[in-house]
Amino acid sequence: MTVAAASLPTLERCQLLLQQWRQTLELTARDRSLLSGHLQTLERQMERLAQRRLRIAVFGRVGVGKSSLVNALVGEALMATDVAHGCTRRQQAVTWPLTIEALEAIELVDTPGIDEVAADARARLAARVALQSDLVLMVLDADISRVELEALDTLLNWGKPVLPVLNRSDCWPEPQRQTLCRSIETRIREHLAVSGLCRTSRRVLAPIAVAAAPRGAVVLSDGRVRSRPLPAEVDGLETALRSLLNEQGQALLVLNSLRQAERLQQRLEAGRLLRRRQAAQGLIGRYAALKAAGVAANPLILLDLAGGLACDTALVVQLCQLYDLPMGGPGARRLLQRLSGHNALIGGAQLGIQAALSGVRQLLMVAAPFTAGLSLAPAAPVALAQAALAVHTTRRTGRLTARWLLEQKGRGKRSRPLPATLLRRLAWQDSTLQRLLAEWPQPLERTAVQELLP
Structure with a gap:
C-alpha cells in the first residue's frame, strides 16, 4: 500500500486497491468464460462501492x-x-x-x-x-x-x-x-x-x-x-437500520466488495488447480515409468537408489514449477524439510526391500551358468516387483509434494496482495471494519485438497 493510498479514508483506499488488484489479475480466455458471472457480479459491486x-x-x-x-x-x-x-x-x-x-x-x-x-x-x-x-x-x-x-x-x-x-x-x-x-x-x-x-x-x-x-x-x-x-x-426497524448504517454503512460496502473479490480469486485458483491436477498426473506418471524402467534394468542396488533419488528430485522440481513455487525460495526449503521425514521412512523401507530383491536377482544371475539359464526365469518377476516398488514410491513422493503445494493456497509470485490480505490490512487501520470482521467471520470457500490431488 502506497503512502498516498494509506492517507485516504477506508472506502477510497478499498476502491483504489481493488482497482489495482483487478488490473493485475491475469485471466486467460478460458478463465473469462468460466468466471463471466463472477466477473460481472464483482464489476457491479465495484460500481456500487464507487457510488456509495x-x-x-x-x-x-x-x-x-x-x-x-x-x-x-x-x-x-x-x-x-x-x-x-x-x-x-x-x-x-x-x-x-x-x-x-x-x-x-x-x-x-x-x-x-x-x-x-x-x-x-x-x-x-x-x-x-x-x-x-x-x-x-x-x-x-x-x-x-x-x-x-x-x-x-x-x-x-x-x-x-x-x-x-x-x-x-x-x-x-x-x-x-x-x-x-x-x-x-x-x-x-x-x-x-x-x-x-x-x-x-x-x-x-x-x-x-x-x-x-x-x-x-x-x-x-x-x-x-x-x-x-x-x-x-416499522419505526423500530427503521431506527435500528439508521443507527447501523450511520455507524457501519461504508464498512459494510467495503466488506462485501472485498469478499466478492476474494470469492472470484478462490474460484480462479480452484479452476487452475484442477487443471494443474491433470498436468501433475501426467508428470508423476512419466517419472514413475522412467524410474521403474531404470530400476528393472539395473542390477546394482546403489545405482538403483541413486537413480531413484535423482528421479524424485527432478519430479519435485517440476511439480514446484507447475504449482508456481520456484525452487530455491523459503517455500521450497520448507517443502524439502517436510519431505525429508517421509523420504527417510520410505527410503529405509525401499533400501531393505530393494536390497533383498537385488540380492535374490544377483544370486539367480550367478546361478545361471550352473542351471543352464533356468535360474533366470524368476529374475523377471523380481525385476517387476522392484519396478512396482519404484512406481509406488515415486507416486507417494509426488502426491505428498502436490498436497503440500496445494496447502500453500497458490502462494507463488504475486505482484499484488490477495483481496483477503487487503481486507486484513484495511481492518487493521479501521476499527469499524475490524469489528465487522469479528462479528461476521467468513469460512473461506476452498475446494477439498483431496479432490485436487493427482
Whole structure:
C-alpha cells in the first residue's frame, strides 16, 4: 500500500486497491468464460462501492410479507402484493429515501420466497441476491423453521450480516410477541452452536418486531365486522437500520466488495488447480515409468537408489514449477524439510526391500551358468516387483509434494496482495471494519485438497 493510498479514508483506499488488484489479475480466455458471472457480479459491486450505493436484501420464505415490508419502509406501494403466495417472481430493487451521511443511496432488494413448491430457480435466485447484498433482512412471520435455519446457515457461512425481522407482530398480544421473539433467538443460537457457527451467533440478535401491513377490525353500520388497513409499524426497524448504517454503512460496502473479490480469486485458483491436477498426473506418471524402467534394468542396488533419488528430485522440481513455487525460495526449503521425514521412512523401507530383491536377482544371475539359464526365469518377476516398488514410491513422493503445494493456497509470485490480505490490512487501520470482521467471520470457500490431488 502506497503512502498516498494509506492517507485516504477506508472506502477510497478499498476502491483504489481493488482497482489495482483487478488490473493485475491475469485471466486467460478460458478463465473469462468460466468466471463471466463472477466477473460481472464483482464489476457491479465495484460500481456500487464507487457510488456509495448500499444494497439491503429482504430475504425469507414465500408469503412472509417481504414486499409489504419494502413498501412500508419506502412509504409507497411500489412492490406488488397479493393474498396469494409467490407474488414476487423475480428480484426487484427500489431506492429507499433514507438519508445516511456516509452513503449516497440505499437500495432495498425484494426477493422471491426461498421455499415455494416447484420453484427451485427462485430459491437459487433469492440466495444469490442475498449473498450479493451488503446486508440481509431475514423476514419471519412465526417461529423460525428448519428451511429458514438452513438458509441462515448459508448466509452466515458467507460471513453475511443478517438482521432477523418478525413481521405481522400485530397478530400476537404483547406478552406472546415477546415470548415468540425469545424463542426465535434461542432456536437460532442453539442451531448455530450445533452447526459450528456459534462464533457468529453472538451477533444474531432477537428479531425486531414489525407489522408491515396491519389490519384492524371495523364494525359496519349493519353490524357486520370487516377489516381495514392500518398504518405500518416499522419505526423500530427503521431506527435500528439508521443507527447501523450511520455507524457501519461504508464498512459494510467495503466488506462485501472485498469478499466478492476474494470469492472470484478462490474460484480462479480452484479452476487452475484442477487443471494443474491433470498436468501433475501426467508428470508423476512419466517419472514413475522412467524410474521403474531404470530400476528393472539395473542390477546394482546403489545405482538403483541413486537413480531413484535423482528421479524424485527432478519430479519435485517440476511439480514446484507447475504449482508456481520456484525452487530455491523459503517455500521450497520448507517443502524439502517436510519431505525429508517421509523420504527417510520410505527410503529405509525401499533400501531393505530393494536390497533383498537385488540380492535374490544377483544370486539367480550367478546361478545361471550352473542351471543352464533356468535360474533366470524368476529374475523377471523380481525385476517387476522392484519396478512396482519404484512406481509406488515415486507416486507417494509426488502426491505428498502436490498436497503440500496445494496447502500453500497458490502462494507463488504475486505482484499484488490477495483481496483477503487487503481486507486484513484495511481492518487493521479501521476499527469499524475490524469489528465487522469479528462479528461476521467468513469460512473461506476452498475446494477439498483431496479432490485436487493427482
